[in-house]
Structure formats: C-alpha cells, structure tokens
Amino acid sequence: MNNLDLLKKFITSILLILFLLIGNNSLSQEIIKPSDVKWYSIEEADSLLKIQAKPLFIDVYTEWCGWCKHMMKTSFxxxxxxxxxxxxxINVRFDAExxxxxxxxxxxxxxPGEGNKPKHDLAKFLLNGRYSFPTIVYMGRDKKFYPIPGYKNVSELEPFLVYFAEDLFSSVNLHDFDRYFKCAYKKNFEEKVINAIPDSLRPDTTGNINWYRLxxxxxLSKQTGKLIFLSVYTSWCQSCRISDSTNYRINVIANIINENFIPVKFNAALTENLSFFGKAYKGGTKSGPHELTRAFLKQSFIMPTLLFINNKGQQLTELHGFVPPFSLETILSYFAEKAYTNKKYDDFRKSFKNKIRY
Structure with missing residues (x-):
C-alpha cells in the first residue's frame, strides 16, 4: 500500500468518526414534539407547591436516554x-445531568462534575443514588418521595397516577393497588400481564351486594337495628370504581355486608335534596358537594369514604381511601360482630382470622 492509499484510508477513517460523532450528537439533541402535559422547572414547581395542594410528578431523564424520549412520544x-x-x-421534567x-x-x-456523565446532586437526592432512566419520582402530599424506575406505557402508568393523585399511600401498598387496578381493568392490559398475577392473588368477583336507597x-335500620354501611363516592374517583369492581364483588365481602348491614352507595355530588334521620340536606351544586356529604365527612374529602351509621343516625367511624380486600373483611367483621362496643380495633385485628388472602 503506497502513501496515497494510506492517506485516503486515513481521511476515510476521520470522516467516518466525524459522521458518527455528529450523528450521536444529533440524536442526543433530538427535538421531541411537546406533549399536552404542562411541564414546569423544578424551581417553578417548588413555588407552586406553596399555593397548590397537589402532589409533585417529576420525570427524571437524561439527554442520551432513548427510553426517556420514547416515553415523551408515547405515554406523555x-x-x-x-x-x-x-x-x-404539578409536573416537572428534570435533566439528571x-x-x-x-x-x-x-x-x-x-x-459537582465528577466522573463520566456526572449526575446532579438533586438527582442523587431524588433517586436515592440509584440511577436509572427514566425514573418518575412522586412527591405525595405527605412530603415523601417515591421513585418509580423504568419506562411505563399508558396502561402501566395509569395505576401509579391514580395511586398518588388520590393519596392512597396511606391506606394500601402500591404494588397491591397496581394488582387490584389490573384486575379491575383487565381489558386495558395484555393477557400475559393478567396471567402473570397468581390465582391466589386475584379477587373472587362472584359476589353481589344488594344496595339500598338512603x-x-x-x-330498615330503625326496624332491624342493623348498621347502615355507607360507601361515599364521586364520578371522578378512580379508586371508587376499583372498589366497585373488586371489593364489592368479592363473595366473602358481599356476604358479610348483605347479612349484617344495610348497604348504601352515596354520590357525594348528588344534586337531589334529601332528608336523613329528621334533617333536611340540600343537593350539591357546581360550587360544592351535597350538604349531607359535608355532614358525613368530618375528617377529609378523600374518596372513597366508608361510614358506619347506627339506627339513630349516629356516625360510628369514617374511613378514607381505597381499603384492600383483606383489610375490608376485617373492618366489616369488627362491626358485624359488634366488637366495636367492647374492644379496640387493633386488638380485634390481631386475633381475627381472615378468609381473604389478598
């Protein structure tokens, strides 16, 4: 090979390297069409948190992350x-680098600019030093951070959004809720995803509750002395729908409710005027819920809400958020067996033997 051939080979190699470098740089700077999500900077979001009672959604990404770009083009x-x-x-996109x-x-x-592809200290804090991209970090209204690593398609993202939007972390484990969500919306998931749930963890939905009007x-409560089991819901509450299609369809739970209570489903935004135990309540309007909702919900307006009311119209307890089937069976039995009259709930729970295992 003569000097001219060597020079041609050298120039060809240089051009190839330049092509690859330019190509890679173009890829990293690829412009992604903005989604309909309203994105804020982390500092803008920090200011909004002071005036908006919303959880924080942080999409932690890097410029070189292909799955991050794909999530912008698909899920978002x-x-x-x-x-x-x-x-x-309050939605944030945060570049970890x-x-x-x-x-x-x-x-x-x-x-600090240390090492290859140095990471920002805020990324280290949000991800607990475990770098995986994309990672979605939720900051709930409890001010705690919940990092969820990996790409999520639309159906995978939905249960996480509902879980944090409705503050369900105080009543149910995230992975358990994800399973209940999939069982409730089977049509939204691939068959292999549903089949991956063990039979022992799938709700038995052969039951049916006989609901009454208020x-x-x-x-009936005045005639029989039975407690009224009141399930308060709204049309926008996704976990209320999951309760309807899982909890209230479970045979064990349906039987306990039908045999021991007078069950009522009550729409918190009902517009109809009602009377209940001698008191009149005006229907809901665009500016507020039904007056009976305000009377019932003394602690919080988080849905769903479960209430137990005696035959004198007295409210015995107020439970907020999605209640897992295992826990719901225990709570219902506590009131069905009238243990609430002489025993603390925690003591009852420790000795109670559940039929439901999920």
Whole structure:
C-alpha cells in the first residue's frame, strides 16, 4: 500500500468518526414534539407547591436516554394521560445531568462534575443514588418521595397516577393497588400481564351486594337495628370504581355486608335534596358537594369514604381511601360482630382470622 492509499484510508477513517460523532450528537439533541402535559422547572414547581395542594410528578431523564424520549412520544403524548396529569399533579421534567444550580425545598443543589456523565446532586437526592432512566419520582402530599424506575406505557402508568393523585399511600401498598387496578381493568392490559398475577392473588368477583336507597336504609335500620354501611363516592374517583369492581364483588365481602348491614352507595355530588334521620340536606351544586356529604365527612374529602351509621343516625367511624380486600373483611367483621362496643380495633385485628388472602 503506497502513501496515497494510506492517506485516503486515513481521511476515510476521520470522516467516518466525524459522521458518527455528529450523528450521536444529533440524536442526543433530538427535538421531541411537546406533549399536552404542562411541564414546569423544578424551581417553578417548588413555588407552586406553596399555593397548590397537589402532589409533585417529576420525570427524571437524561439527554442520551432513548427510553426517556420514547416515553415523551408515547405515554406523555396520550391526551387522557396528559389531561389527568394536568388536573392532578404539578409536573416537572428534570435533566439528571444538568449543570444548573437549583434550589428546591429550601436547599441548594449543584452538579459537582465528577466522573463520566456526572449526575446532579438533586438527582442523587431524588433517586436515592440509584440511577436509572427514566425514573418518575412522586412527591405525595405527605412530603415523601417515591421513585418509580423504568419506562411505563399508558396502561402501566395509569395505576401509579391514580395511586398518588388520590393519596392512597396511606391506606394500601402500591404494588397491591397496581394488582387490584389490573384486575379491575383487565381489558386495558395484555393477557400475559393478567396471567402473570397468581390465582391466589386475584379477587373472587362472584359476589353481589344488594344496595339500598338512603331513605330505604334509614327505615330498615330503625326496624332491624342493623348498621347502615355507607360507601361515599364521586364520578371522578378512580379508586371508587376499583372498589366497585373488586371489593364489592368479592363473595366473602358481599356476604358479610348483605347479612349484617344495610348497604348504601352515596354520590357525594348528588344534586337531589334529601332528608336523613329528621334533617333536611340540600343537593350539591357546581360550587360544592351535597350538604349531607359535608355532614358525613368530618375528617377529609378523600374518596372513597366508608361510614358506619347506627339506627339513630349516629356516625360510628369514617374511613378514607381505597381499603384492600383483606383489610375490608376485617373492618366489616369488627362491626358485624359488634366488637366495636367492647374492644379496640387493633386488638380485634390481631386475633381475627381472615378468609381473604389478598
């Protein structure tokens, strides 16, 4: 090979390297069409948290992450997902490798620039030092951070959004709720996803509850002395729908309710005027829920809400949020067996033998 051939080979190699470098750089700077999600910077979101009672949704990404880009083009481009996120969250996109100096929750964070592809100190804090991209970090109204690593398609993302939007972390484990969600919306998931749930953890939905209207329940409660089991819901409450299609269809739970209580489902936004145990209540309007909802819900307006009311119209307890079937069986039995009259719930729970294992 002569000097001219060597020179041609050298120039060809240089051009190939330049092509690859330019190509890779173009890929990393690829412009992604904005989704309908309203995205904020981390500092903008920090300010909004002071005036909006919403949880924080943080999409932690890097410029070189292909799955991060794919999630922007798919899951975040879904109009239903985008609308739900905009209504229920303050949404942030955060580059884990930015060199910006940022202030969040009264603390300043920087990128120390150490090592290959250095990570920002805020990313280290949000991800607990476990770098995986994309990772979605939720900050609930309890001010705790919940990192969920990995790409999520639309059907995978939905249960997580509902879980944090409805503050369910206080009543049910995330992975358990994800399973209940999949069982409730089987058509939204591939067959292999549903089949991966063990039979022992799938709700038995052969039961049926005989629901009554409120006026009928009051009359029957006075006649029989049975407690009214009141399930308060709203049309926008996703976990209420999951309760309807899982909890209230479980044979064990349906039997306990039908045999021991007078069950009522009550729409918190009902517009109809009602009377209940001698008192009149006006229906809901665009500016507020039904007056009976305000009377019932003394602690919180988180849905669903479960109430037990005696034959004198006295409210015995108020439970908020999605209650897992295992726990619901215990709670129902506590009141069905009238243990609430002489025993603390925790003592009853420790000795109670559940039939439900999920």
């Amino acid at each position: 481009a879904h109009k239903g997902i985008a609308n739900y996120m905009n209504r229920n969250f 930015t060199f910006d100096t940022l202030t969040f929750q009264n603390k300043t964070y920087t990128n 006026a009928e329940a009051e009359k």
